[in-house]
Amino acid sequence: MPHVESGMTVGLFGGSFNPPHEGHVLVADIALRRLGLDQLWWMVTPGNPLKSRNHLAPLAERIALSEAIADDPRIKVTAFEQSLGQSYTARTLEKIRERNRDIRFVWIMGADNLRNFHHWQDWQKIACTFPIAVIDRPGATLSYLSSKMAKTFDYARVDEDRAAALAFRKAPAWTFIHGPRSPLSSTALRAKS
Template sequence: MAVGLFGGSFNPPHDGHALVAETALRRLGLDQLWWMVTPGNPLKDRNHLAPLGERIAMSEKIARNPRIKVTAFEQALGQSYTARTLEVIRARNRDVRFVWVMGADNLKNFHRWQDWRKIVATFPIAVVDRPGSTLAYLSSPMARAFSSARVDEDDAGTLAFRRAPAWTFIHGPRSGLSSTALRSAKSG
């Protein structure tokens, strides 16, 4: 079984997130995608973070595809760092082929994540296009450091079966929605 892991604060989740998830399911040939709502991102301000239960409920409304499973693994594991969460998920699901899925807008700060190189060395990664990030991803520290591990987009369907490090950039339909803008509009 091939499973995409799509983590984030989803504060709030929106149709742009669903578009990334659907694009990953389709283009990567995944059996499932686990939409992992985090208790909080250590790199983001938690002052305006909606309660986890609320973000999970909103994510479930947006993630309409039955192959998308909304989860709160990190809270259940008592984790706040992706690398550790992924270690546990892999240890508990040895027969599953995982791909880490992220929007291209997150790639610019990926090098600030704890143990980001370990994530790249352990999981194939699919970076899904987001507005304003189409060309910027090329200059990200991850893209530069692992340029030789880049898989052609035409071969994205093989990513789950490749040994890490392996990553691809997937172009496709994009949504201009952003959680930051939605929070600002709500409070303003």
């Protein structure tokens, strides 16, 4: 895991990044700025249990491509999840919390993931581990209203104007952050190649 100092606020931005693209950079930039983060861990996963591994580029390649486009020094590209032997977010977040008791974390996800978030293993546990910042993505703006996660944790929604305080709230707590959106997607980029 990247080095952190006591009391820091850190965003956790996980994904396959297959391939990483400027839309990922935009989400990271919005999260850094709107949440007032000290760091953002760009967590390149070994694989996604909900997605086919048929077209998954090698982990080292996805890390190198991520490092090439993530030029903010506060972004730490990492693949520590592989060394943990984890492929499920809930377990990874438990390990992160165990090893970093005095750090304030926020899980960051694109709004396009809200639609299927309730299919993730232990999704309610994820929502109760760290606060969540959902960043707007094209075609997914309304998903925060209709998703099972949004309905289940409606009581824990924090107004976007208070996003900078999200890391200081006890989970469950989440917010939806509107902002510039990139039409890029890894799926579309793979289809072009």
